[in-house]
Amino acid sequence: MTPDVGYDQLAAHYHRRYAVNRLEGVAALLRGLARELSAVCSLEVGCGTGRWLAGLAALGGSVTGLDYSSGMLSQAQALRTPGELVRGQAGELPFAAGAFDLVFCVNALHHFPDRARFVAEARRLLRPGGALCIVGLDPRAQPASWYLYTYFPGTREADLARFASVGQQLDWMVAAGFERAAWQVAERIDQTLAGRAVLGDHFLTKQGTSQLALLSDDAYQAGLARIEAALAAAEARGETPSFPTRLVMNAVVGYAPPYLASMRAMR
Numbered sequence: 001m002t003p004d005v006g007y008d009q010l011a012a013h014y015h016r017r018y019a020v021n022r023l024e025g026v027a028a029l030l031r032g033l034a035r036e037l038s039a040v041c042s043l044e045v046g047c048g049t050g051r052w053l054a055g056l057a058a059l060g061g062s063v064t065g066l067d068y069s070s071g072m073l074s075q076a077q078a079l080r081t082p083g084e085l086v087r088g089q090a091g092e093l094p095f096a097a098g099a100f101d102l103v104f105c106v107n108a109l110h111h112f113p114d115r116a117r118f119v120a121e122a123r124r125l126l127r128p129g130g131a132l133c134i135v136g137l138d139p140r141a142q143p144a145s146w147y148l149y150t151y152f153p154g155t156r157e158a159d160l161a162r163f164a165s166v167g168q169q170l171d172w173m174v175a176a177g178f179e180r181a182a183w184q185v186a187e188r189i190d191q192t193l194a195g196r197a198v199l200g201d202h203f204l205t206k207q208g209t210s211q212l213a214l215l216s217d218d219a220y221q222a223g224l225a226r227i228e229a230a231l232a233a234a235e236a237r238g239e240t241p242s243f244p245t246r247l248v249m250n251a252v253v254g255y256a257p258p259y260l261a262s263m264r265a266m267r
């Protein structure tokens, strides 16, 4: 059972994360894939506030975003996200077979109740040679070092349970009939906050990340108290503690067959 983060409640806060880090590596990877496929029609599943749709629309194709949270879709509309926005579930995508050149999801797969079914649905929606791209945090990758994991016990274990490994995602793609399924690093996040600057970190707010949103209020307050205590202890020694965020986001990409025939036809 996938824990419900409550995105309708987080929606008003969600997009602020992109003022902290725009994840340009992910944006570049999606643009590169859209160009490689000469993508005319792209679909993002779990599109949230629409961060990635605008970049792809700028390349000239049509974009569609699907999400099950009406709150997130309202924010996407308020941010003037281009393309069509559709409310729906990842496991039952309301589009015709072969309708898209590119189907992708970013930071969303871990929320879907039946991921294998989503991968099979994506396969159905792709034209021959089209691609599915799944981008997400990899809590197993080195160096996974995040101060939230340190000060909020249990959050890393929860992520290990929520986030499918690269191997599992590749298995789902192969089972759904994708060709040339492979993975690459999409983004390396490496930021360190010094001392009390951590208290202003957007990702330390309870609405700032799903890791903290899933905690009880007591567990969240206890984590904040641990950070305050660490700051006070370090300051008493005349030191400034560091609060690192070193994370890796992977992209797993597979192509709908027949890939080679469709690439030859495009030349």
Ligand SMILES: C[S@@+](CC[C@H](N)C(=O)[O-])C[C@H]1O[C@@H](n2cnc3c(N)ncnc32)[C@H](O)[C@@H]1O
Binding pocket: 007, 045, 046, 047, 048, 049, 050, 051, 052, 066, 067, 068, 069, 072, 088, 089, 090, 091, 105, 106, 107, 108, 111, 112, 113
């Ligand atoms: C962490 S947000 C990512 C949003 C966007 N992709 C981004 O990278 O900014 C995850 C999104 O997945 C959506 N979501 C979760 N479960 C879903 C499901 N079963 N079907 C469709 N969307 C879902 C949530 O509503 C939320 O907007």
